[in-house]
Amino acid sequence: MRITLKIWRQKDRNSEGRLVAYELSNVSPDMSFLEMLDMLNLGLARKGEDTVAFDHDCREGICGSCGLYINGRAHGPLGGVATCQLHMRSFRDGDTIVVEPWRARPFPVIKDLVVDRSTFDRIITAGGFISVRTGGAPDANTIPVPKPVAEEAFEAAACIGCGACVAACKNASAMLFVAAKVSQLALLPQGHAERKERVLKMVAQMDSEGFGYCSNTYACEAECPKQISVSYIARLNREYLRAKL
Amino acid sequence: MNLSEFFHSSFVNRHSSINGMDKPASLYQSSVGQKVLVALTGLFLCTFLVVHLSGNLLLFKQDGGRAFDGYSEFMSTNLGIRFMEFVLAAGFLGHILLGIRVWMYNRRCRPESYVMSRPSQNSSLAARVMFVTGSVVFVFLVVHLKTFFVPSRFAGNIKPSMYRLVSTAFADPVYAGFYLVSLALMGYHLRHGFQSAFQTLGLRPHRRTLIDYVAMIFWLFIPAGFAAMPVYFLWAAHWARAR
Known part of the structure; x- marks a missing residue:
């Protein structure tokens, strides 16, 4: 799959953030959403660029660490799953996916997609x-x-x-x-x-x-x-x- | 507390003290308490709709408006009714001011909005536009009072026939049209508001309850009953002209 990501990048709490576009090819439909982000980060690290910060831990939907606002929905388009349980097969080849952090006054952004809960x-x-x-x-x-x-x-x-x-x-x-x-x-x-x-x-x-x-x-x-x-x-x-x- | 403080309660230190928190008087200061007051005033206004509609159904009595004029004479002279007018005004004022306060507070809770948001995927439009529908109902209320309430209460000795006042006003298609749109939006306000009030009062144990069916009386049948009045007089005026 080819996927275009538009990810919220924000240096720290006090900086202005903005959406940055990334192109990914060779995305497997069997990848989880977080594995797809891992793949993006691996590519960024190889190029010596700053990787995208996001929260995650158990990756099986029971810890509550992960949480991304994906295409205008909390935890993405599926119901009853955390972000880690969302797989790329829920998207189509060529899709553009907008990824943002939780937004609320009591959840300030720490960096990129990570918020303080x-x-x-x-x-x-x-x-x-x-x-x-x-x-x-x-x-x-x-x-x-x-x-x-x-x-x-x-x-x-x-x-x-x-x-x-x-x-x-x-x-x-x-x-x-x-x-x-x-x-x-x-x-x-x-x-x-x-x-x-x-x-x-x-x-x-x-x-x-x-x-x-x-x-x-x-x-x-x-x-x-x-x-x-x-x-x-x-x-x-x-x-x-x-x-x- | 002045008006500015009323609408701009600060986030911090509102609950710095846990002492005295269990006093019923402090209900007003908490989020749940304020919503409970919005719910209670809202339900009170719903009971008013029932009374208002049932009396006004006399408009449909084919007696040239005698029964309706007698009823409005009673309503404008009876002491108990005059007293209830003040209670009703307080109910409206409380619901409106608290509603504005809650809306203003809520708007500040997400200072930076999402670039992409799809609220229609997880919630109903009626629930999200309560402030808009409420505002239209408020404008409607002002126009409504100016047309009917003010002449009936403050006209001095030469009181107009209320029936004639109503039939003349509704013969105007623009005025009648404004009523129909306003009543539709009032129904939409109650579509969410009625069941939401019971949820806020903790009286809605499951998603589908009897309340949702009773709610239909308030968001569908009562607004439709009111809407029948401008439609009836508009049609009557058209019929009179056609003859």
Whole structure:
């Protein structure tokens, strides 16, 4: 395949960025998107040019490190996959692909396609700990959790914190991320003790980091690689109002 | 807080203190709280639409407007109704000002926009243009009040017949056309707004619920009911001329 890439290049946080075009031939349809970028970087390194910086780690859709805005969509044209799970067979020979970093005030660009997502870490930290007695391992099933509740908590816990929800939202809102993180603990008995305090603190942290407000466009759900439902946002609103009123 | 501060709340230090965060009064300061207030005022305005439409259906009674004039006389003199007018005005004002505030805040959350963005692939147009549709409804509201509310309340002793006022206004194709476009956009505003309000209030556990069907009353049937009025009088005027 022949592919023309238009990639956002930005030297650092304070520099102006711009799209730079690169021509690639011999792209295999079986390559992952990140392998295609590796190939580009190898070529750039051989020519002694500055390689394109992008985040990646596990490359199997579970770490949440990778995240690129590809042709106007978070994680590219497919639904339910992270950028690393996108393959070149999803594009056509001769395509031009525009690659940009996540754009949001709370996600400043560090270099090229890499953004600083430590705002997410601070939201998690604000949530605090759960109260568990340490000591000997308890017997299995000493705390009964109904199967549907466990399933719902688990689906929320599938959030990998990649930031696609923020990237896709027209308001750069982090509601789906916070909703998933609040729900996974609020649903389980172990998370009940600090339930109210946790939701208030996490929402307060989210607000102070400068994320936008939720307009319920549901773009986040459509772009989430883990397909986390916006019904968790309704749950977050419920949890918040219960804690507040 | 002055008006400028109201619309330009700063990002930082708004929540620097966790103390007092659990007080209901501080609801207004949080993102979720502000959206809840937009939702509640919006739903309040929806209840007004039901009352307004049901009363105005008297326009269709074939009695030369006697029933409708009696109804508007009651509405402009009853003390309870006059009191509710102030509550309604507060509801409109709250919804509009909070809506503008939320919109202005959200615009600042992505200072650098994407070179290429395809929002139509992941969200509905109705959800993304709430500010635009809301603004048109606001202009409509001002024109509407100027045509009907102001003469009926501030005309002094010589009160015009409301029925005649309505039938004359809607006989003008331009005016009637403006109503139809505005009502269509109000329906589009409610297409997203009604179900979105329930989502914000945490009362929408699944994507497809009863709320989505009730919403149809508000985004389809109620605007259509209102739209029937200019259509009816436009047609009546045309018929009268043709004879």
